[in-house]
Amino acid sequence: MTIPGFAELRACAHVVSIPLVTPFRGLHHREAINFDGLSSPAEWSPFPEYDDAEAARWLRGALEQGWSAPVTANGATSIRVNGTIPAVSPEEATALIVAAGFPHTVKIKVAGPSSSLADDQARVEAVRKALGATGRIRLDANGAWNLDEAEHAIRTMEHCDIDYVEQPVEKLADMAELRTRMSELGIGVAADESVRRWSDLDAIIESRAADIVVIKIQPLGGVSASRILIDKALNAGLEVVLSSALETSVGLFPAALLQASLERENPSALDAGLATASFLSRDVVTQPLIAHAGELTISPPTLDYSALEELGASPERTTWWLSRLERCLALV
Numbered sequence: 551m552t553i554p555g556f557a558e559l560r561a562c563a564h565v566v567s568i569p570l571v572t573p574f575r576g577l578h579h580r581e582a583i584n585f586d587g588l589s590s591p592a593e594w595s596p597f598p599e600y601d602d603a604e605a606a607r608w609l610r611g612a613l614e615q616g617w618s619a620p621v622t623a624n625g626a627t628s629i630r631v632n633g634t635i636p637a638v639s640p641e642e643a644t645a646l647i648v649a650a651g652f653p654h655t656v657k658i659k660v661a662g663p664s665s666s667l668a669d670d671q672a673r674v675e676a677v678r679k680a681l682g683a684t685g686r687i688r689l690d691a692n693g694a695w696n697l698d699e700a701e702h703a704i705r706t707m708e709h710c711d712i713d714y715v716e717q718p719v720e721k722l723a724d725m726a727e728l729r730t731r732m733s734e735l736g737i738g739v740a741a742d743e744s745v746r747r748w749s750d751l752d753a754i755i756e757s758r759a760a761d762i763v764v765i766k767i768q769p770l771g772g773v774s775a776s777r778i779l780i781d782k783a784l785n786a787g788l789e790v791v792l793s794s795a796l797e798t799s800v801g802l803f804p805a806a807l808l809q810a811s812l813e814r815e816n817p818s819a820l821d822a823g824l825a826t827a828s829f830l831s832r833d834v835v836t837q838p839l840i841a842h843a844g845e846l847t848i849s850p851p852t853l854d855y856s857a858l859e860e861l862g863a864s865p866e867r868t869t870w871w872l873s874r875l876e877r878c879l880a881l882v
């Protein structure tokens with residue numbers, strides 16, 4: 551991969567601010583730079599609060615997407631994805647399941663700042679009722695519980711038949727202890743933030759803290775870097791779930807291709823968390839990667855210039871992003 555200079559990047563950069571349909575991580579807008587890359591459109595969208603070192607790793611992913619040999623779908627036309635239910639009421643959760651066409655697998659956000667355990671339980675029960683007995687449920691607590699809270703909450707919702715809980719607690723030692731305490735329940739523990747931010751894969755394997763690791767392509771530095779981690783995880787007997795970082799369809803595309811490879815290699819590969827474009831009020835490509843009934847059709851991104859224009863960020867935010875880009879490029 552040839553690393554482009556800042557002038558080249560700036561010349562093909564579109565800074566956008568996209569209103570979200572539902573607030574996510576406390577955000578109401580998703581900001582991103584979409585590039586007209588040399589080999590493909592590319593996305594760089596580290597969350598605003600991340601420091602330059604972390605954002606530079608996301609930039610490696612963006613540069614790989616836009617400035618290395620283009621990757622093709624290799625015959626794959628669609629992938630399997632989960633639906634996602636944010637911290638909404640049971641009625642809204644049911645409506646989202648219906649709108650998503652009853653996906654086979656649903657991930658439900660729990661342990662949010664404005665959601666009590668009773669709220670979480672009501673939401674999870676509503677999803678189980680909407681999905682019926684065969685639907686699969688995974689929870690995501692984003693590390694918000696402590697060890698005892700996690701055990702209590704999971705036992706409270708265990709009757710809803712949960713496959714696994716993503717990042718129930720923050721510390722690896724607590725995740726490992728929780729796995730031991732819950733061993734008779736048959737509910738897995740997945741590491742998400744632990745893989746990227748709070749620890750790393752070697753430590754997770756070493757401490758037996760998880761059954762599953764969540765892999766996010768752009769935050770981990772791109773497809774090649776992610777593939778190395780995936781192989782390491784699979785060799786250690788863990789399962790992997792590819793997931794998005796709430797990207798536009800440009801940033802979702804390389805992850806969708808990687809999911810297609812994982813499904814080809816293993817027909818029972820877990821459903822990916824890549825059906826997140828529907829959280830954006832508008833996308834930046836002509837054919838957004840919108841899932842239906844748990845299937846997402848893969849289409850290579852073609853930038854929609856009128857959307858980029860309409861979604862253009864304010865001059866202040868554009869300046870902020872371009873100066874962040876220049877600083878982070880020096881760290882790549």
Ligand SMILES: [Mg+2]
Nearest residue numbers: 690692716742
């Ligand atoms: Mg997560």
